[in-house]
Amino acid sequence: HSLRNIDELCASIVRSHRETSQFPLGELQALRWKLFSREEIQAYQSKSVDDMWQHCAIRLTDAVQYVVEFAKHIPGFRMLSQNDQIALLKTGSMEVVLVRMCRFFNTENNTVFFDGKFAGVEVFKSLASGDLITAVFDFAHDMCALKLTEQQIALFSALVLINADRPCLEDRGRVQRVQRSVELGLRHILQRDNLEGLLHKLYQRMAVLRSLCSLHMEKLRWFSQRYPLTAHSLFPPLYKELFA
Numbered sequence: 001h002s003l004r005n006i007d008e009l010c011a012s013i014v015r016s017h018r019e020t021s022q023f024p025l026g027e028l029q030a031l032r033w034k035l036f037s038r039e040e041i042q043a044y045q046s047k048s049v050d051d052m053w054q055h056c057a058i059r060l061t062d063a064v065q066y067v068v069e070f071a072k073h074i075p076g077f078r079m080l081s082q083n084d085q086i087a088l089l090k091t092g093s094m095e096v097v098l099v100r101m102c103r104f105f106n107t108e109n110n111t112v113f114f115d116g117k118f119a120g121v122e123v124f125k126s127l128a129s130g131d132l133i134t135a136v137f138d139f140a141h142d143m144c145a146l147k148l149t150e151q152q153i154a155l156f157s158a159l160v161l162i163n164a165d166r167p168c169l170e171d172r173g174r175v176q177r178v179q180r181s182v183e184l185g186l187r188h189i190l191q192r193d194n195l196e197g198l199l200h201k202l203y204q205r206m207a208v209l210r211s212l213c214s215l216h217m218e219k220l221r222w223f224s225q226r227y228p229l230t231a232h233s234l235f236p237p238l239y240k241e242l243f244a
């Protein structure tokens with residue numbers, strides 16, 4: 001890997017991240033004090049469990065669709081087999097949405113950008129998944145504390161996705177080669193920014209991401225048992241494909 005290749009790799013991953021974030025950072029910052037009114041919060045809280053889950057599943061699927069686009073532009077991802085691409089997205093796409101949350105989380109009032117405004121945990125009460133939501137908010141808070149730049153979010157997101165330890169990969173060796181190039185890219189920009197210490201913290205966060213996603217899957221299983229009709233016929237196909 002000559003330096004030129006690494007620079008080109010980083011540039012293409014950062015460009016892809018920028019092109020596949022539904023909102024530019026500036027736009028989200030400008031909206032950070034746009035909060036839901038008491039009436040709007042009441043309306044969310046009076047939704048039925050299955051209505052709110054369906055509502056969130058649609059929002060999450062939107063966010064995941066952009067992550068799929070992001071993955072397709074990571075150099076080397078498209079050279080992997082279709083099955084390996086799907087396997088990496090099945091386990092990694094939700095994790096990348098969670099990493100990206102540090103872009104749309106306001107640590108000053110503990111709110112997340114959702115449905116066009118910033119929402120506190122109370123908005124999600126009718127999901128009946130308080131432990132998942134609390135864990136998601138805590139993680140977002142923790143990620144914000146790292147004060148990642150867009151470049152660091154881009155490279156870390158690519159590393160979260162291209163993970164050769166994921167289950168059911170056909171050609172682990174090939175995924176490993178792409179993963180190593182992304183690791184080199186992340187190391188390169190952290191060394192350039194004199195932030196080697198951050199690398200260790202990011203690897204620690206990857207373990208938290210895995211536990212958050214298994215909590216999401218556990219909640220989804222609980223929900224699908226209680227509301228099989230909603231889960232099977234009203235959730236977006238991509239959500240079912242990736243998470244069910």
Ligand SMILES: CCS(=O)(=O)c1ccc(CC(=O)Nc2nc(-c3ccccc3)c(C(=O)c3ccccc3CC(C)C)s2)cc1
Binds near residue numbers: 053062100101104115
């Ligand atoms: C990501 C690109 S962006 O341009 O920055 C962007 C683009 C668009 C948005 C708007 C947006 O989709 N916000 C969502 N917020 C939440 C959410 C909801 C509960 C708490 C915390 C965040 C969504 C979810 O459904 C979600 C996300 C992660 C974990 C869990 C869930 C709940 C589900 C699984 C029941 S979608 C935000 C930011």
